[in-house]
Amino acid sequence: MVDTGSRxxxxxxxxxxxxxxxxxxxxxxxxxxxxxxxxxxxxxxxxIFACFLVGYMVLRMSTVEPWPDASEVFALTVGGQSIPLLxxxxxxxxxxxxxxxxxxxxxxxxxxxxxxxxxxxxxxALLGTLFVxxxxxxxxxxxNDGVRPxxxxxxxxxxxxxxxxxxxxxxxxxxxxxxxILIMAVKVMRGSLDSQRPGFLTGRKGRYExxxxxxxxxxxxxxVWVFIFAFFYLx
Amino acid sequence: MAEPGRESVSYAPAGEFDDxxxxxxxxxxxxxxxxxxxxxxAIQYGITAMAIGVVALVLSILMRLQLGFPGTFALxxxxxxxxxxxxxxxxxxxxxxxxxxxxxxxxYLIPLMCGARDMAFPYLNMLSYWFYLVAVLIxxxxxxxxxxASGAGWTLYPPQAISPGTPGIDGGILLMFISLMVFxxxxxxxxxxxxxxxxxxxxxGMTLMRMPLTIWGIFMAxxxxxxxxxxxxxxxLMMLFDMLLGTSFFMPAMLTxxxxxxxxxxxxxxxxxxxxxxxHPEVYxxxxxxxxxxxxxxxxxxxxxxxxxxxxxWAIIIIAVLSFVVWAHHMFVSGMNPYFxxxxxxxxxxxxxxxAIKVYNWVLTLWRGNIRMTVPMLFAIGxxxxxxxxxxxxxxxxxxxxxxxxxxxxxxxxxxxxxxxVAPVLVVFGAIYHWYxxxxxxxLNDTLGKIHFWITFLGSYAIFYxxxxxxxxxxxxxxxxxxxxxYIAESAQALNAFMSVAAIIVALTQLLFFFNLVWSYYRGRExxxxxxxATTLEWQTEHTPPRHGNxxxxxxxxxxxxxDFSVPxxxxxxxxxxxxxxxxxxxxxxxxxxxxxxxDEVRP
Numbered sequence: 001m002v003d004t005g006s007r008x009x010x011x012x013x014x015x016x017x018x019x020x021x022x023x024x025x026x027x028x029x030x031x032x033x034x035x036x037x038x039x040x041x042x043x044x045x046x047x048i049f050a051c052f053l054v055g056y057m058v059l060r061m062s063t064v065e066p067w068p069d070a071s072e073v074f075a076l077t078v079g080g081q082s083i084p085l086l087x088x089x090x091x092x093x094x095x096x097x098x099x100x101x102x103x104x105x106x107x108x109x110x111x112x113x114x115x116x117x118x119x120x121x122x123x124x125a126l127l128g129t130l131f132v133x134x135x136x137x138x139x140x141x142x143x144n145d146g147v148r149p150x151x152x153x154x155x156x157x158x159x160x161x162x163x164x165x166x167x168x169x170x171x172x173x174x175x176x177x178x179x180x181i182l183i184m185a186v187k188v189m190r191g192s193l194d195s196q197r198p199g200f201l202t203g204r205k206g207r208y209e210x211x212x213x214x215x216x217x218x219x220x221x222x223x224v225w226v227f228i229f230a231f232f233y234l235x
Numbered sequence: 236m237a238e239p240g241r242e243s244v245s246y247a248p249a250g251e252f253d254d255x256x257x258x259x260x261x262x263x264x265x266x267x268x269x270x271x272x273x274x275x276x277a278i279q280y281g282i283t284a285m286a287i288g289v290v291a292l293v294l295s296i297l298m299r300l301q302l303g304f305p306g307t308f309a310l311x312x313x314x315x316x317x318x319x320x321x322x323x324x325x326x327x328x329x330x331x332x333x334x335x336x337x338x339x340x341x342x343y344l345i346p347l348m349c350g351a352r353d354m355a356f357p358y359l360n361m362l363s364y365w366f367y368l369v370a371v372l373i374x375x376x377x378x379x380x381x382x383x384a385s386g387a388g389w390t391l392y393p394p395q396a397i398s399p400g401t402p403g404i405d406g407g408i409l410l411m412f413i414s415l416m417v418f419x420x421x422x423x424x425x426x427x428x429x430x431x432x433x434x435x436x437x438x439x440g441m442t443l444m445r446m447p448l449t450i451w452g453i454f455m456a457x458x459x460x461x462x463x464x465x466x467x468x469x470x471x472l473m474m475l476f477d478m479l480l481g482t483s484f485f486m487p488a489m490l491t492x493x494x495x496x497x498x499x500x501x502x503x504x505x506x507x508x509x510x511x512x513x514x515h516p517e518v519y520x521x522x523x524x525x526x527x528x529x530x531x532x533x534x535x536x537x538x539x540x541x542x543x544x545x546x547x548x549w550a551i552i553i554i555a556v557l558s559f560v561v562w563a564h565h566m567f568v569s570g571m572n573p574y575f576x577x578x579x580x581x582x583x584x585x586x587x588x589x590x591a592i593k594v595y596n597w598v599l600t601l602w603r604g605n606i607r608m609t610v611p612m613l614f615a616i617g618x619x620x621x622x623x624x625x626x627x628x629x630x631x632x633x634x635x636x637x638x639x640x641x642x643x644x645x646x647x648x649x650x651x652x653x654x655x656x657v658a659p660v661l662v663v664f665g666a667i668y669h670w671y672x673x674x675x676x677x678x679l680n681d682t683l684g685k686i687h688f689w690i691t692f693l694g695s696y697a698i699f700y701x702x703x704x705x706x707x708x709x710x711x712x713x714x715x716x717x718x719x720x721x722y723i724a725e726s727a728q729a730l731n732a733f734m735s736v737a738a739i740i741v742a743l744t745q746l747l748f749f750f751n752l753v754w755s756y757y758r759g760r761e762x763x764x765x766x767x768x769a770t771t772l773e774w775q776t777e778h779t780p781p782r783h784g785n786x787x788x789x790x791x792x793x794x795x796x797x798x799d800f801s802v803p804x805x806x807x808x809x810x811x812x813x814x815x816x817x818x819x820x821x822x823x824x825x826x827x828x829x830x831x832x833x834x835d836e837v838r839p
Contacts, residue, residue: 047465150481161482202358
């Protein structure tokens with residue numbers, strides 16, 4: 001098993017360390033392969049979301065119709081008072097919190113604490129599900145207000161199209177993440193990672209680094225949400 | 236078991252990685268169909284890609300029949316002509332060349348040349364192939380749906396791609412979108428594998444600056460593909476929404492066939508930017524593996540080290556980076572801001588510098604080499620010619636003022652067929668002649684190979700060279716027929732007929748190649764493990780073809796770069812990468828001595 005904690009302390013730092021890493025004769029990154037692969041996947045996925053967001057900006061800037069005002073559209077009426085961005089603030093809070101529980105799950109995973117890891121993974125999955133549920137609720141409100149992919153009552157038709165596409169694509173990412181976190185929780189609970197039991201499909205040995213690899217994906221999905229939140233809800 | 240640190244000098248037993256997990260199937264199905272062995276997956280990729288490539292070849296012949304002899308063939312109507320154009324382009328660029336270079340040669344060569352047992356994630360690798368196969372089948376299915384395949388042109392520009400009047404808007408374009416998305420998903424799985432394997436699973440002693448250029452080319456192309464395909468995925472997804480849900484990402488308000496389209500405010504230009512952000516790197520995704528492979532073929536068959544190895548590597552990296560900032564040179568006439576044109580023309584022409592470095596280095600590799608005119612060598616030299624020709628016409632098209640009159644003429648068709656169709660395909664052939672002995676243990680027939688080369692090489696000049704003249708004469712591309720077009724000289728038709736005949740001859744010659752592949756598999760001369768006396772690791776395997784796990788009991792240890800040919804003083808004119816310094820025999824009877832620690836030190 002790879003011990004990611006023990007790094008050769010004599011390895012040069014900074015730029016020289018970078019060069020030493022890349023010109024060394026063996027692995028460039030001193031991490032398990034699964035983790036390196038997840039980094040690369042995230043890099044590729046960043047380009048997908050970047051293309052979505054850039055496309056959104058181009059459409060928003062080139063449209064001649066007014067763009068609906070986010071603070072009015074995404075306001076929630078509580079006790080007769082309209083509070084802008086209330087729902088989305090709660091959703092963001094929940095998703096960011098789930099990153100915290102995920103990070104704790106990784107920590108307990110490396111400590112081989114099966115109980116805590118399972119609980120925290122399940123909590124993360126629960127928070128993720130809550131997020132997706134609230135997103136569905138938000139879609140429900142907007143659809144009730146008359147927002148459609150091809151038009152809306154307030155202005156540029158692209159508003160609905162971009163909204164459903166980007167939040168939908170992100171919501172799909174969250175949903176897939178939740179499914180994998182549940183699978184991982186089951187694996188941790190029955191001890192597959194301790195006994196290095198091969199996976200059902202891939203046949204790869206179970207190891208606790210897998211929790212961290214999955215965590216990377218989850219943090220990435222959260223981070224993307226921050227960008228979507230900033231560009232779509234705050235702009 | 237502790238994995239060695241980066242700077243550590245102790246190694247795990249036999250250089251094995253704990254992360255490498257091979258599956259050991261027992262059944263025929265597990266070994267050859269649902270195989271997780273990169274070598275089998277490579278051959279699956281190769282056969283599928285060549286099969287779909289033949290479809291695209293037939294489509295091109297149908298186009299040539301119409302252009303050479305307009306109106307003679309009743310089955311070709313304007314609609315189906317456009318479908319042939321579209322499917323030919325898309326298949327050749329994405330489903331043949333990308334899949335064959337990265338899925339085919341990448342899978343076969345990366346683990347073997349890096350000295351790994353297999354790809355990093357064998358299961359994902361297998362899934363990658365099956366996704367690719369499904370993508371191909373969906374694409375082929377689009378020929379058989381009502382309305383037939385899409386006729387939008389391979390660039391699939393909106394609004395016409397999904398507007399009434401374009402062939403295939405009933406189902407063909409839908410299947411095209413789905414097929415592309417499946418392809419991208421599958422490719423991502425494979426691509427992650429290739430990169431992780433190159434970065435993490437190299438054999439002991441194989442530093443990045445000792446890797447064969449083939450691996451460098453495939454590696455950088457894969458990195459580019461992982462960053463470029465997302466743009467295509469997004470573009471395709473948005474257009475799918477425009478088509479199915481009535482959104483207006485790309486669709487402006489317009490009248491089509493007298494009807495309101497129902498869309499408003501979309502930006503067709505946005506699609507073009509997204510598409511070419513994918514499309515231009517795609518050119519180099521196809522070209523970089525070809526660059527790498529051709530470097531190795533030239534060095535091996537000229538018995539000389541590649542000239543300027545470090546510069547070759549850096550040129551590959553610089554080309555890869557630059558190719559992400561040149562995309563809008565495909566859009567000079569699209570109506571984008573003209574200031575962009577200046578910017579992108581500049582970046583485009585800067586790419587000529589690293590590319591020229593590569594061409595000079597190839598020529599200097601040949602200079603005073605002990606050239607063996609084998610079939611792979613012929614194809615490699617042919618590549619240099621076609622690539623230089625295609626590259627020079629690229630200088631015309633890269634400049635805005637010259638491009639504007641030449642845009643959408645046959646000059647463009649001639650240019651990109653020379654530089655990214657014929658040139659990489661010549662490398663594909665060269666690579667197959669070069670590595671076929673390793674894959675099967677038998678040589679391909681030499682005489683058939685030489686006939687194949689000369690007809691293909693000269694034939695493709697006969698087909699594509701005249702296109703440049705047609706372009707200067709102003710003949711537009713993608714036209715079904717020209718009819719009574721006043722400004723096009725009548726002799727253009729004669730030239731078209733000539734090109735069509737040449738195309739048919741070249742296409743038929745490929746049958747010879749396929750026959751050679753099959754015949755040599757059974758009757759070819761036994762090749763032995765290293766028929767070309769090459770230095771790279773794949774030729775040093777215990778068995779030919781290499782068995783499951785590639786290298787037998789122990790993994791090779793690498794002591795030198797990949798180009799130790801004709802080392803001064805050494806008895807043998809090539810030193811395999813895994814030959815220890817003390818095993819080298821010298822002409823003065825000495826042994827061992829000079830250690831080949833870095834490429835700089837082994838340079839003669």
